[in-house]
Amino acid sequence: xxxxxxxxxxxxxxxxxxxxxxxxxxxxxxxxxxxxxxxxxxxxxxxxxxxxxxxxxxxxxxxxxxxxxxxxxxxxxxxxxxxxxxxxxxxxxxxxxxxxxxxxxxxxxxxxxxxxxxxxxxxxxxxxxxxxxxxxxxxxxxxxxxxxxxxxxxxxxxxxxxxxxxxxxxxxxxxxxxxxxxxxxxxxxxxxxxxxxxxxxxxxxxxxxxxxxxxxxxxxxxxxxxxxxxxxxxxxxxxxxxxxxxxxxxxxxxxxxxxxxxxxxxxxxxxxxxxxxxxxxxxxxxxxxxxxxxxxxxxxxxxxxxxxxxxxxxxxxxxxxxxxxxxxxxxxxxxxxxxxxxxxxxxxxxxxxxxxxxxxxxxxxxxxxxxxxxxxxxxxxxxxxxxxxxxxxxxxxxxxxxxxxxxxxxxxxxxxx
Amino acid sequence: xxxxxxxxxxxxxxxxxxxxxxxxxxxxxxxxxxxxxxxxxxxxxxxxxxxxxxxxxxxxxxxxxxxxxxxxxxxxxxxxxxxxxxxxxxxxxxxxxxxxxxxxxxxxxxxxxxxxxxxxxxxxxxxxxxxxxxxxxxxxxxxxxxxxxxxxxxxxxxxxxxxxxxxxxxxxxxxxxxxxxxxxxxxxxxxxxxxxxxxxxxxxxxxxxxxxxxxxxxxxxxxxxxxxxxxxxxxxxxxxxxxxxxxxxxxxxxxxxxxxxxxxxxxxxxxxxxxxxxxxxxxxxxxxxxxxxxxxxxxxxxxxxxxxxxxxxxxxxxxxxxxxxxxxxxxxxxxxxxxxxxxxxxxxxxxxxxxxxxxxxxxxxxxxxxxxxxxxxxxxxxxxxxxxxxxxxxxxxxxxxxxxxxxxxxxxxxxxx
Numbered sequence: 001x002x003x004x005x006x007x008x009x010x011x012x013x014x015x016x017x018x019x020x021x022x023x024x025x026x027x028x029x030x031x032x033x034x035x036x037x038x039x040x041x042x043x044x045x046x047x048x049x050x051x052x053x054x055x056x057x058x059x060x061x062x063x064x065x066x067x068x069x070x071x072x073x074x075x076x077x078x079x080x081x082x083x084x085x086x087x088x089x090x091x092x093x094x095x096x097x098x099x100x101x102x103x104x105x106x107x108x109x110x111x112x113x114x115x116x117x118x119x120x121x122x123x124x125x126x127x128x129x130x131x132x133x134x135x136x137x138x139x140x141x142x143x144x145x146x147x148x149x150x151x152x153x154x155x156x157x158x159x160x161x162x163x164x165x166x167x168x169x170x171x172x173x174x175x176x177x178x179x180x181x182x183x184x185x186x187x188x189x190x191x192x193x194x195x196x197x198x199x200x201x202x203x204x205x206x207x208x209x210x211x212x213x214x215x216x217x218x219x220x221x222x223x224x225x226x227x228x229x230x231x232x233x234x235x236x237x238x239x240x241x242x243x244x245x246x247x248x249x250x251x252x253x254x255x256x257x258x259x260x261x262x263x264x265x266x267x268x269x270x271x272x273x274x275x276x277x278x279x280x281x282x283x284x285x286x287x288x289x290x291x292x293x294x295x296x297x298x299x300x301x302x303x304x305x306x307x308x309x310x311x312x313x314x315x316x317x318x319x320x321x322x323x324x325x326x327x328x329x330x331x332x333x334x335x336x337x338x339x340x341x342x343x344x345x346x347x348x349x350x351x352x353x354x355x356x357x358x359x360x361x362x363x364x365x366x367x368x369x370x371x372x373x374x375x376x377x378x379x380x381x382x383x384x385x386x387x388x389x390x391x392x393x394x395x396x397x398x399x400x401x402x403x404x405x406x407x408x409x410x411x412x413x414x415x416x417x
Numbered sequence: 418x419x420x421x422x423x424x425x426x427x428x429x430x431x432x433x434x435x436x437x438x439x440x441x442x443x444x445x446x447x448x449x450x451x452x453x454x455x456x457x458x459x460x461x462x463x464x465x466x467x468x469x470x471x472x473x474x475x476x477x478x479x480x481x482x483x484x485x486x487x488x489x490x491x492x493x494x495x496x497x498x499x500x501x502x503x504x505x506x507x508x509x510x511x512x513x514x515x516x517x518x519x520x521x522x523x524x525x526x527x528x529x530x531x532x533x534x535x536x537x538x539x540x541x542x543x544x545x546x547x548x549x550x551x552x553x554x555x556x557x558x559x560x561x562x563x564x565x566x567x568x569x570x571x572x573x574x575x576x577x578x579x580x581x582x583x584x585x586x587x588x589x590x591x592x593x594x595x596x597x598x599x600x601x602x603x604x605x606x607x608x609x610x611x612x613x614x615x616x617x618x619x620x621x622x623x624x625x626x627x628x629x630x631x632x633x634x635x636x637x638x639x640x641x642x643x644x645x646x647x648x649x650x651x652x653x654x655x656x657x658x659x660x661x662x663x664x665x666x667x668x669x670x671x672x673x674x675x676x677x678x679x680x681x682x683x684x685x686x687x688x689x690x691x692x693x694x695x696x697x698x699x700x701x702x703x704x705x706x707x708x709x710x711x712x713x714x715x716x717x718x719x720x721x722x723x724x725x726x727x728x729x730x731x732x733x734x735x736x737x738x739x740x741x742x743x744x745x746x747x748x749x750x751x752x753x754x755x756x757x758x759x760x761x762x763x764x765x766x767x768x769x770x771x772x773x774x775x776x777x778x779x780x781x782x783x784x785x786x787x788x789x790x791x792x793x794x795x796x797x798x799x800x801x802x803x804x805x806x807x808x809x810x811x812x813x814x815x816x817x818x819x820x821x822x823x824x825x826x827x828x829x830x831x832x833x834x
Binding site: 019022023101103107109116117195199200214215218220221222238241244245248252253352356357358360361362363364365366367368369371372373377378379389390391392394395404405406407408409410411412413414415416417 | 436439440518520524526533534612616617631632635637638639655658661662665669670769773774775777778779780781782783784785786788789790794795796806807808809811812821822823824825826827828829830831832833834
């Protein structure tokens, strides 16, 4: 029972830090962010060494993509430092009055933004999540529990050491960010039962991780699930624009969750559009997997199977399907999509309106690339991820989405009658 | 496997109604509400007869409080009809633009309020929840799955018949509200696994019901948990106001979740305050259970035991504890409260500020009765209940809290670079 005790002690410690973090003033939180940026820069070699330990241990057991996500480089560390500075520059959401009213009986009611409390991040091999999550949670007045993948244990430990040092130097409790390493595979289910200690769980990772968290959690969860994004080229699309937007959505950075995975094309425009986009895709080395109708226009496309619809390739692969109508496109997306980001290319405003209304996704685009789903691109600042849930936060989840609210009611002796 | 099939068919039916309900215009939704108000009034005897069947079946097996919650009366039915009219008069939240921006690249981004989708209500014996939940969900563009207690089966069936009739008459799919009766005790865990069919679960009821739902659900849950509300009389309280506010918070309607259950009193004001409030409580027949210090001022108070702190009596009983400081009061509330509603009575503005900041509850009051926690009293309109969760909705949960949002992004061919 040693690991349970270790976890509970960490949770208790974190919860005890809450009151100081909840009410920390903006200057102090920004001091922390500045100090951490500085630490990341001056202790780069310490971080790279820790990361080397993880990489050596990983050896050749893992896929290149996995190893890439695990790897820290001087550039990636500099990116973390820049993220600290960016978060420092964002307005502090805590204490904002969202709404207020004075009732006929004189009661003054304010709805005020407050921190959520203790937020647990459960993630895989990316050590940069350790910093991103901690700094966003902290700026929003929350304490953070981190449970990263064991493959990144040395890197995470080193990063948390810098975070704790910076917290202490800025006069904040260093227990406001805690890494949980005990317990092995049993730790996550155990953690997910501690409803008295943790207010929100954010899982970031693959399908299995999310499924495990949803299965075990008694604590509210906001899922950052995969992005199976669609681009639909309508019969009234501008051909040049359709080619440019589709190509960008697939090719510009295929490893991201907002990259398009499936292309839907209206049958009336397919004969003119498909050969043109196929030419671009071929030149960029994109593997095409098409429905039978698609393959009449793109003979070198491989046949798509049922598992291609709804597949998140995160690679230079695209599934292509010709549809008979706008309705068929919408139905396909609502069936196979993950409610992340979907786009229509069309000059028909009525079709665009219908698509944007009926597609059930966090972000729906008219004549633009799905790649724009990003807190920075939306002007919302840094984000902890893209929520594919509908409850509390949808789409890019930034500082505001890491808060809740409470009602403050001031009276002078009002009684209910 | 018959009951599973029955439940899945109902869920599928409900999901298929979504697109019509999601995009229904305000007039049509209000037509439905008007028709239902009319139905409730003209078919009162039909409802009372169905309710009689439930009451006969309940017999003498249940507590008077249970039977009271189960009972329909002409007045209660009229209250439901009035609720329909009230919800019709509320502004339609759907389609509201919450935020918008045009980015330097010309992308126009709107954050727009949309329905959540299919909402499942899981509740106990109160048939009025059937109507309240359905009309609020529907006005916010959602479809509703109802799973009421089996004790109210006839009443719920009759009410849902009127709801379906009114939906049909107003040109909306009658499957937008569905009652699930199959499956017995296994139905709720089964329902709570249907993540593809249900977007949100709202349990309303006792501790066991909530615990069951939280344990089994793979779907996001917003808990409407019990209200263990506190009133704290600070050392600098106005004595007359403290007596009036405390008395109102306990006695005005003790069976509600926003009634005060525990009274905390600063030791410096205890000698003057406790004898006065005890006199009022005695006259009103309130049973007092006090800590040892309390009993030195109220000799007839029964000794409070550890289980009295955090107890929701829903009756004319109050737990009383004398505390040494504001901090002790705050710590007591954060330990034993249910994050619902808590009040401080004081003329010390600094103490009030500290209390309102540090007490972790949906509604925190300064110099007013906890009884005001209510959508109507806050000017928010009708509510589906009081959320004791922090995620998505906190405190009175009205129409806006039954919605989510999506981002609509209009471009003219923007590409990410």
